[in-house]
Amino acid sequence: MTIEKTFLAVKPEAFSRGDAQGIVEMLSKLLPDAKCLAMKIYQPTEALAKEHYAALSDKPFFPELIKSFTAGKIVGMVWEAENVVARARDAMGATDPSKAADDTIRKVYGKHIGDNAIHGSDTEEGSAAREIQIHFPEANFAQIDPIATLEALFTKA
Numbered sequence: 001m002t003i004e005k006t007f008l009a010v011k012p013e014a015f016s017r018g019d020a021q022g023i024v025e026m027l028s029k030l031l032p033d034a035k036c037l038a039m040k041i042y043q044p045t046e047a048l049a050k051e052h053y054a055a056l057s058d059k060p061f062f063p064e065l066i067k068s069f070t071a072g073k074i075v076g077m078v079w080e081a082e083n084v085v086a087r088a089r090d091a092m093g094a095t096d097p098s099k100a101a102d103d104t105i106r107k108v109y110g111k112h113i114g115d116n117a118i119h120g121s122d123t124e125e126g127s128a129a130r131e132i133q134i135h136f137p138e139a140n141f142a143q144i145d146p147i148a149t150l151e152a153l154f155t156k157a
């Protein structure tokens with residue numbers, strides 16, 4: 001049993017639809033033992049997006065993906081729990097929302113493969129740690145209440 005961290009983010013399209021709160025609530029419900037360790041609202045720069053999605057740079061949809069990920073604000077988060085990388089992916093559902101199982105975040109909040117509401121680190125070794133380093137280089141992690149923190153961030157924004 002390994003305690004892991006993963007990087008999760010409400011994507012720009014879902015954020016602009018006003019779905020951030022619902023998505024964070026669903027994460028809390030589907031991963032009840034997981035601790036949220038950090039949360040920020042920010043608009044990814046092109047450089048950040050390209051670094052984040054570097055492994056997909058040769059895909060035909062890469063330009064569209066970068067455009068989408070930089071189109072507006074995201075809610076970037078670090079969550080920690082046993083086996084959380086894979087479990088968060090289960091909570092998210094399939095990459096294509098039309099193929100996602102019922103009661104998954106992408107089924108409820110995703111629209112299509114390019115607008116699938118939430119990002120979560122891949123299970124490939126080192127992927128989550130790399131993304132956490134990119135998005136949270138400051139790395140001052142402490143358990144926070146994700147719903148209350150999001151509300152406070154909205155109040156400040």
Ligand code: IDP
Pocket residue numbers: 056061065094095113114115116119120121122
């Ligand atoms: P994941 O987000 O489920 O881990 P990845 O294969 O890592 O899926 O792809 C990253 C993101 O790129 C997806 O969430 C999706 O928004 C987008 N994407 C993946 N495949 C396609 C595609 O075939 N067309 C358009 N966008 C895609």
Ligand code: MG
Pocket residue numbers: 120121122
């Ligand atoms: Mg991926």
